[in-house]
Amino acid sequence: MKSLEELYKRALDLKNKGMGDKEISTELHLSVNTVTWLLSKDFLKESKVQDVKIGWRTAGVYGSRISSISEIIADIIDEESQIGEYQVSSILGITINGIPFATMVSYLMDKELVVYRPHPSRKEGLFSSNFASVRGKNIVIIDDVASTGETLKRTIMDVKSEGGNVVLVVVLASKIHGDEIMGVRLRSIIRTSLIGSS
Template sequence: MKSLEELYNRALELKNKGMSDKEISTELHLSVNTITWLLSKDLKGNKISDTKIGWRSIGVYGNRIEKIAEIMADIISEELPLDEITSILGITINGIPYATMLSDLLEKELIVYRPHPSGQEGMFSSNFASVKSKKIVIIDDVMSTGETMKRTIDDIRKKGGEAVLCIVLVSKLSSDEINNVPVRSLIRATMVG
């Protein structure tokens, strides 16, 4: 049996690698509620401030996802000339619906990327467009620590592509760039006080 401190440290390590509470719960064989509770406190029992982002009200209907994708498309066209973009990449699982809609709206190729849960090199789905020699806009739902986005950018570069912009529904980070790639979010969630 692991001590609470060992569980906390392992859960925190996985969280810092970009894993969700659900992925961590699977990895550590604990309930999602236990992981959420564990990560909401430090080892001295002090509450750690964080913001949980839920967007189920948007996600239950395709037309709502499409409206958000239209806003994302507007932001993309504000940031870059559309002829400088070849592909839209969706990070599994929550970035894929937005990326799919954007691919259609902007008439660009669709790339699907699955980050590796332990931080190793992720996988680009062979059922969709390839990465090599492409100028890619990366789409995800929530950016918490930025680790998933960093790994995505690194993996794109390893495969010979170029990440030109990252768009997320919500960012918990204050930075407007990650790995020298601009980041735009529809909403920025910041802790105050």
């Protein structure tokens, strides 16, 4: 129970700082439903949560560790591009947590870097004008955790609407079922799944 109480306090603190449930879910690597469940204090009752929290702070505190994980991601991209027989033009990092990995992968693979920021209250996200554009390019999307897949779906749609072609999505950990999202191949270093029923 103590860890749930700590998670509740973190969620409440973020809520008090003005974050919405979607932003809190991204920050804590939980589904929006789990954040709503936590903030309603339903965890104090007998109900059981249907989510898995993913934390990768141990890897994130050192650039050398991010680099090591990025080498794995680059290897996965190479493998998939050979299987799919396509050339990768650019690596897209989703803010905030996908950017360090995308930056390192773009460096390791000598590819352009695209930075994308989902918008919590609008349908469309924003592509940073300080980095590469997606128009006419084969894009690999990188993020840290795929919780519900909604951020990845929005990113894929926005890349397509800007004239880009998403060829692959790579995440550190996936909580969603399946190897595709919106018809795009999804690869994860770690896949989580709940076993049994609540």
